[in-house]
Amino acid sequence: MIRMCAAGCDLVVLCGGLGTRLRSVVSDRPKSLAMIDGRPFLDFILEHFAHHGIARIILCTGHLGDCIDERYASFRHPYELVFSRESSPMGTAGAVKHAAGLIRSDPFMVVNGDSLIDVDPNELLGFHAAKQGWATVALASADARDDVGFVTLESRAKVTAFAEKQPGAGEKYHNAGVYVFRRAVLAEIPDHRPSSIETDLLPALLPRGVFGFLSNAPLYDIGTPERLARFQSLTTVFTNH
Template identity: 40%
Template sequence: MHTRTPIKNKLSDIDVVILCGGTGSRLRRVVDDRPKPMAEINDRPFLDILIDSFCEFGFRRFILCAGYMSQIIRDYYSSPRSSRQFVISEEHKPLGTAGAIKNAAKFIRSDTFLVANGDSFCSVDLRAFYDFHSARHALMSMVVLDTQNTGDCGLVSLDGSQRIVGFEERNQRCQSRYVNAGIYLFQKELLSLIPDDTSFSLENELFPKIVKQSCYGFVTQGRLIDIGTPERFAMAIKHLAEKQLQLSETVS
């Protein structure tokens, strides 16, 4: 078995790749003048709130994979912000979730890097997630939500050691109760499995290809916030404004 070099990075050394390139077609009925991650909640872009939550755990360098209306993201994050560094990776044609990451490969410095959807957030202890990934010398680790309400989310099957053994299509009848929360830790060697300049999906193409390798699911019961539809966007506003929801676990 191939043994990778032990993972020793501090979270401040790990790049965060955020997928911001989708067209947001379902949300466009209520937010039609900006990319979906820039939809405002309490006068702040959702993406800003998401980035704040990562910074609480010590992450400092963010690679924003932009596509649709990318100039809005570029303009907003072009100014220096304290200790945070932003790099914009722009795609000039739709590349899919995995293709966008490969397009950003030239900007990724760390051997281990975090990947997150720019339109959703799952409250999870990212320090514990990193330790979980590191202890298993995983090729890829995924945050999975333990819930009976799987809705239209992608489902993940785990064995007793939390190794990922399969993926289920949305709305398919299955026994899994684990939902893909859209937060991942990747080893940089994974990038070699993604073709250049080609539309390629994490969920439908990359993950099925690597499922028999060292891939694990980190189970959480945290809250999942998704702004992908007008209804979910309204719920996110409600949770964040009326209930003053904390977007991350308490960081000691």
């Protein structure tokens, strides 16, 4: 597999979600700060990508964003950490647009702040460069979840359709919430209004080339109390690099 050095690629982490389904167990902080054995879930995301060479990370915050600022602004990190705070919910693509002035690299990566899959960004960036598309989406094998997006692929890993959060869609792959985008994509996201990567941006980019990077690694997310509890029992997956 082709690899590219991740050190020159900015990573945007989406931490501004409201976390409605998780409020019964996490109500006083963003869901990305849900505690896992005494540490925030976000720590695992940052450490995973830093381990693979990412050197500049942009945290997109919103709901209860002060909690994230307070935890990470004063820490010393082996990477540069930048904060982008939105005053009202802008959706996943809207949060990226809000941070556009802070994004330096081309391409750049985006990850959800409430999920994690053991994907090597160096391999993901190499795949993206080889395909020469506008976007690359990391994909996990589909499981029984009915609230995670399904993706249809044709030969050569080109994405032909998205069925985001549609139960019973019957496709083989889930959107794993890890993306690589050309910098030119920023101009395709509308200003000053909510927009979604999953339901707005990616479908609009299909004619320009969106490719799926297949991973055999399990996809973990903490979007519900049950999934949070599952990850709490599996932290060694990401702490033994």
